[in-house]
Amino acid sequence: MFKKAFGYERRYTFLSDRHHGLLVNIHLVFPGSYHSFCLWHIENDLRTAQRHVVCSKVLVGLFKKCAYASTHEEFQEHMVELLDIGGGALSNFLSRAPYDN
Known part of the structure; x- marks a missing residue:
């Protein structure tokens, strides 16, 4: 329906x-x-996936720092910290959300 209403030629x-x-x-x-x-x-999906983890608020905060990082280096720094604290369960969650999205 969207395509019919707004057309085909635009990105x-x-x-x-x-x-x-x-x-x-x-x-x-x-x-x-x-x-x-x-x-x-x-963020809500992360809270739900990590609700059993004691430091879930810390993880969400670090995730926000990654999302709002102004440079690639800053993003990588926060991501390393996020993965160190979050472990395998967090890595699994993030694998379903590619960085480019």
Whole structure:
């Protein structure tokens, strides 16, 4: 319906909650368009995935530092700290959210 209403010739930027149907189909229906994930949704997913971890608030804070890093180096510094504290469960969670999104 979106494609019919807004056309085929433009490149769009989609911001989503990582719903599987959107992940698979945006690039098929709108080739060349951009797709990013909503930070608010990822933070909530992170809270849910890490709710059993005592330091989940610390992890979410570090995740925000990664998201708002102004340089690649700053991002990498925060990411190393985030992965050190979060361990394997956090690595698994992050593997489902590629950096470029």
